[in-house]
Amino acid sequence: MSDGAAPNAGLQRLIAELLVVRASGHLSDLQRRYPRWELANSELRALLEAGVGGVILLGGSAPELALRTRQLQSWAGQPLLLCADVEEGVGQRFDGASWLVPPLALGRLHGRAPGLALELAERYGRCTGREAGALGLNWVLAPVCDVNNNPANPVINVRAWGEDPATAGALAAAFTQGLQAEGVLGCAKHFPGHGDTDCDSHLELPVLPHSRARLEAVELPPFRDAIAAGVAAVMTAHLSLPAIDRDRPATLSAAVLSGLLREELGFAGLVVTDALVMEAIAGRYGAGEAAVLALQAGADLVLMPADARLAITAIAAAVADGRLDRGRLDASVERRRAALAGLPQQGRTAADPCLAAAADTDLAKHLVTATLDARGRVQPPPAGSSGVNLIRLDQALQAPFLPAAAPAITIAAEAGFRPCLLAGDTCSPWSGDPQAPLALERLGEGPVLVQLFVRGNPFRGDAGGREPWPAALRQLLGAGRLAGVVVYGSPYLWDELQELLPAGLPAGHSPGQMPLAQQAVLLGLGLGTACSAAAGFTD
């Protein structure tokens, strides 16, 4: 009927099915956190009506997400792929669901207790899958299968399941089995391995100078393990592997996607690009051409094209002029539909989503307890005086791990330590003196409890410089004012600081940064009372 007006409308609709666009998990446009990247509802709805087949969601609480996924599905004329980067429990991104310690915590545990670590990884997957499904997500963009053998890696780091291939592979496989047993799809990423880089592909294109043999030994095994475990999808990495393809990054490389992944590793599931909007791709190839090259190379799905309509037009043009084989598209569409068809019936979201069920809360606590370090007891300031709760974080505004009732604030306050935030967006406490880097007069009087929220690259807080924490701790020690030190996140920073702290100094570490981890560490250091029940750790 309308074929006369739009001769390739059917083709455009088919192409649209292969796109995954980004949207806020909030219902209202006014609530978008990143309006540059998150489509407004009017445009989002128009794209879904035009056949766009997937949405990646970020932002909003768990109950909002449940409403949002129903809304999106109601706008689309077909079953949607609804996904999110929930690598550390659904609560990592959507408040109200379970927020679990980062995977690398289990990677470390695996060294001392492999059986327990494997069991916990499987439960980690089940918890994530169950909660994702309850909120209307059907695709979890995890596990990270990168081997974090470079502690300076700014983007992978504690998101990885291990620092060696065997650990990462075994745990990623266990996670995948648990996750997919709950009726959602998983996604192994970032193929063929993003662990050994020290630059950030959001900004530039990392190069992996490794030989094919080295890839076989280090990078590929966790992907083989996840594929053997039946993982439904694999996400490509934006990095260059000259040993396999001298011209194109992995995301756009036929040698990597069709050669290595499909033929050599025998992967028959969905291949999805990492976000094409990232500078390493979009800045280099352009919004439309990047999407064409990814499909040519063997990707099935295009994640976050910089401009969805431009991508559809460019792909349709490439089919029309013979650069892209129509059969490739049909195969990808078929793979996508088959993946969706294998899932349980839609509509599992409840009116009152049953969040953080008792079993999930128990798991979250168990994971914190099993991966915690704490020694000594923090001495509160003498009665009638107060101390300083020096909290280091990347950015003070809207830190998800520091709600108003965060134990790192409230438990310390009950003990007499008043908060003093130090972040890239606060006034600086640094003196410029390398021997005495903290301007102590800016902190106020009394003993200082230091709580460092650091992930990714240790010591690299604000873009410009390195924060001199070892010297700062020595300075506080020398002044007799260091009451205790806690690191939330990086095991590398914790390892480094432990070497310089006296044996008797109260110190603790959790790989997690969330309230539950804060409460457990501070309880472990002798702080906290019954009313710390806020975080749910005491009952």
Place this chain on the structure above:
Amino acid sequence: MSDGAAPNAGLQRLIAELLVVRASGHLSDLQRRYPRWELANSELRALLEAGVGGVILLGGSAPELALRTRQLQSWAGQPLLLCADVEEGVGQRFDGASWLVPPLALGRLHGRAPGLALELAERYGRCTGREAGALGLNWVLAPVCDVNNNPANPVINVRAWGEDPATAGALAAAFTQGLQAEGVLGCAKHFPGHGDTDCDSHLELPVLPHSRARLEAVELPPFRDAIAAGVAAVMTAHLSLPAIDRDRPATLSAAVLSGLLREELGFAGLVVTDALVMEAIAGRYGAGEAAVLALQAGADLVLMPADARLAITAIAAAVADGRLDRGRLDASVERRRAALAGLPQQGRTAADPCLAAAADTDLAKHLVTATLDARGRVQPPPAGSSGVNLIRLDQALQAPFLPAAAPAITIAAEAGFRPCLLAGDTCSPWSGDPQAPLALERLGEGPVLVQLFVRGNPFRGDAGGREPWPAALRQLLGAGRLAGVVVYGSPYLWDELQELLPAGLPAGHSPGQMPLAQQAVLLGLGLGTACSAAAGFTD
């Protein structure tokens, strides 16, 4: 049947109906912001099943609130009063709904354009009522009818509709008519007038030393106006009025509630206490006795008793021993049921709550535009250099008006000003030198854009001391580094600073602190581009 086991079970249930308990608007216990004050779901559900008749909600986004009100109603065996302190639009407390400039902004506008101010106050009420109803609230705890004739008032301030009785009364009445026309109940507060105090009843009991004649001239007229407009409820104040009752605070005084309010002012609607948990009451009379005294004095409903079960037991005992007349309780129950029966049918909440409809967004913009001051154009730092965006707020963690994409941050960043937060919980930038109070070396190089988020008592940021903003601005002027000054909130601080700023210095003020106000002020000062659409001010 069960009378043998619990002879006064019926009485207890009747009493429970008169309580309004506090709960988080979030669905999950883990998300409570104030777990000390917000009941856990298990206890909340048990109380509702025992007949508790009302809940006051705080926290959570608008979509969460819609789920939450349905959940609470489903737990109760009777229609509930579901209320919230949404005095400045529902978006003030529940993200995603409309957040309006504080009432005093219209009070000031009323001086120059009374007709416009009255029209906007009526629309303000309609917007609030419509959105509250859509989210399942049926009782809005507004308007504030206090006359803010004391700029140092720490608790009322910009929440009031005026600084004189005629303005406050006219606007509060217009608001009430708009609000209740949308099918929700209003509540005039805090009777008989909380505007002329400079201490905080959350902490201590303020004393109003005024004569009856002065009350008649200043404090009472806005309440008379709201009552004439048909306001459904009146909330009592926790303050002492020796001229009327030498012994008891207004909340517990028969002379104030039965004598002045019911008999003299002829109010026949619901009388509700302010939160009994506040120190001025709970600390002085005890949790159970305070509730008994409030009902004895003539209150119908008891808001936030410190311990709901204790309150029920104490009230039942007072009826049993004759201290409290059973007829009083029956009359209050009757009044409560009649108020609920007069409302539209329950169940208006939609599955996808239609938030911030176009008319409401237009109103929010209109209110900002009509109450804005801005003069001059801020000069961005020279190309290749940067400046400082010095933001003063009470507390950096989880400031609701500063989401990650807040225009006060993002628009200034686009112009080259990097954020530097200064709050009670950040490192201090104060030097201690009264002539040069800012430690400029801590702020970094370049011109400084100063944005002050101040409400309530100007200059009283952290508990300890006064912040020397006039001297700090003179210091920056003297150093040739003051790029501009913005005040969000207090008109009193704005008035004071204007006197010291040179005529040519870019400066602006909005009574609102929300993103929409930030965007409008900064646009007015020549900052901001198309991508500032985040806040919805540009389309």
